[in-house]
Amino acid sequence: MAYSSSAPTRAEAVAKLSSQVAAIEPLLKRDGVSVDSRRLAVHADWQKQKQVGCRAEQNYQLSVTDPEVLAELAGALIAAEPARLDGPTWSLSDDTEPRKAAQRAAVADARARAVGYADALGRELGGLLRISDAEVGGALPRSGYGGAEAAVAAPAGIRSGQDVKRLNLEPQDVTVTTRCVTNWKLAD
Known part of the structure; x- marks a missing residue:
């Protein structure tokens, strides 16, 4: 998943991004969730060979080991308006x-x-x-099920993951090739 903010300067773009991800960072510290990678990118935005501002992006790759956490977490992450959210992709915990x-x-x-x-x-x-x-082929982001149940609370004012639960994010068969x-x- 990725969150993105734009502003006239790099510092302002990073400040806006920091504010945006502040709501989700505590969710990533819950039981059943681990951050596999966190990557920051800050760059100028150009249009017709003229700089029109700056953009800051924070990219995350997560592993979630509990189905209840997955639905609730996805709901909270979507409510925080990511620029992109991909997944889940299923893998075996031990292949x-x-x-x-x-x-x-x-x-x-x-x-x-x-x-x-x-x-x-x-x-x-x-x-x-x-x-x-x-x-x-290339490596895929990994997720899996197992572990203790955990509840994820959405940030204040953000709707729960009920809409995401209706997407049936159930584990899929994993093919080992x-x-x-x-x-x-x-x-x-």
């Missing part, structure tokens, strides 16, 4: 076993394909020469 299962399946698939190619050449598949990971590159020797 060790699913990743191992995906790796076994990827190796079995690679071997089956290699056997098919060897057979197409009228040859037998020999030993494995090399195996490496292949890139699957691995890809491998193998090189095989053909049997003599």
